[in-house]
Amino acid sequence: xxxxxxxxxxxxxxxxxxxxxxxxxxxxxxSVTTPWGPPSDRLVKGSLGDQPVVFLxxxxxxxxxxxxxxxxxxNIQALRDAGVHTIVGxxxxxxxxxxxxxxxxxxxxQLIDYTWGRASTFFEGDLAHTTHxxxxxxxxxxxxxxxxxxxxxAGVPVSDFGVxxxxxxxxxxxxxxxxxxxxxxxxxxxMTGMPEACLAAELGIRYVCLGLxxxxxxxxxxxxxxxxxxxxxxxxGMTGVKRIxxxxxxx
Ligand code: HPA
Numbered sequence: 001x002x003x004x005x006x007x008x009x010x011x012x013x014x015x016x017x018x019x020x021x022x023x024x025x026x027x028x029x030x031s032v033t034t035p036w037g038p039p040s041d042r043l044v045k046g047s048l049g050d051q052p053v054v055f056l057x058x059x060x061x062x063x064x065x066x067x068x069x070x071x072x073x074x075n076i077q078a079l080r081d082a083g084v085h086t087i088v089g090x091x092x093x094x095x096x097x098x099x100x101x102x103x104x105x106x107x108x109x110q111l112i113d114y115t116w117g118r119a120s121t122f123f124e125g126d127l128a129h130t131t132h133x134x135x136x137x138x139x140x141x142x143x144x145x146x147x148x149x150x151x152x153x154a155g156v157p158v159s160d161f162g163v164x165x166x167x168x169x170x171x172x173x174x175x176x177x178x179x180x181x182x183x184x185x186x187x188x189x190x191m192t193g194m195p196e197a198c199l200a201a202e203l204g205i206r207y208v209c210l211g212l213x214x215x216x217x218x219x220x221x222x223x224x225x226x227x228x229x230x231x232x233x234x235x236x237g238m239t240g241v242k243r244i245x246x247x248x249x250x251x
Contacts (some may be wrong), residue, residue: 009045009052011084011205012245013075015192016092017212017234019061023246024048034081036073036119040065043082048246054082058089058192066170067191073119076199086143086206089196090241091164092234094217094225096178097187099159102233105240106211107147108162111138112184113194115168120195122202131202138197140206147208150247156240162187164209166194175219189217210244212237 012021026046032039044055056075059065079087095101123131151158165186167173173181173189181189188211200207214233215225223229 007052008083008085009054011079011082011087012053012055013058013079013087013089013196014055015058015090016063016230017214017238018090018241019057019059019063020044021048021053021055021242021245023242024053024055030082032078032081034074034077036077037071039074039078040070043078045082054079054084068115068118068169070192071119072195072199073122076196076203076205077122080203080205084205086140087200087208088143088147088245089193089207089209090245091190091192091209091211092214092230093164093188093190093211094172094178094215094220095187095213096165096182096189096217096220097159097162100162100187100213102213102215102229103237104159104213105151105156105237105244106159106162106188106213107139107144107151108164108188108209108211109137109139109144109160110162111164111166111193111197112181112186113166114181115166115191115194117168118195120198122199133198133201135198135201138201139208143206143208147210147244151244153247154240154243156243158244162211164193164211165189167191172225173218178217178219181217188213210241212241
């Protein structure tokens with residue numbers, strides 16, 4: 001066996017605009033299930049360069065599961081069962097910070113959770129004791145540095161800070177909601193960052209977010225948000241995301 005085959009795979013959860021990875025050398029696919037139900041799609045196993053990878057399309061492929069109906073527990077558990085210790089969550093987001101306009105790539109360092117009613121813990125039911133994980137730093141520091149290094153190596157400009165505000169969706173926000181989020185300190189807004197990040201933390205998995213800004217958040221431009229604008233930013237920005245992933249985060 002080669003060295004790379006002995007390495008733990010990195011999990012990549014692809015979001016809107018990333019239902020498959022064209023630069024992934026695919027070695028197999030697995031339809032799996034978990035005690036929490038099946039994940040959003042089959043796990044696609046392969047490698048990016050010499051890094052083993054397990055890819056999962058968060059919304060299914062084709063894209064059909066809305067953010068509030070994703071079975072986040074099943075997705076994280078399935079990746080854990082596949083031997084993953086590090087997850088890169090790729091998220092389409094709206095930009096609030098002036099630096100974070102459409103097609104910008106952001107590696108946030110903090111988050112605020114505005115979601116509600118989602119199954120957001122593995123620790124429930126008939127438990128022997130309660131568990132409160134530390135979540136001071138929701139994104140793994142080393143994994144963030146590796147992604148930043150990968151971005152530099154790929155020559156893709158990124159913002160190396162940002163507070164991700166996770167909203168419930170599926171509707172987009174009002175301008176007043178975005179103004180409130182900005183006062184709270186949010187730089188980005190997205191619908192899928194939570195509970196993905198805390199579930200990974202509960203299982204001791206290193207988690208990092210690779211955000212692609214696909215629109216100015218509500219009220220941050222002089223027009224309403226259209227799907228055409230979002231698709232254009234995805235077309236423009238996803239190549240950079242794939243180049244960063246191609247430089248690979250190691251497990
Ligand atoms: N708000 C919430 N989620 C998003 C947005 C947004 O503006 N853009 C992409 N995902």
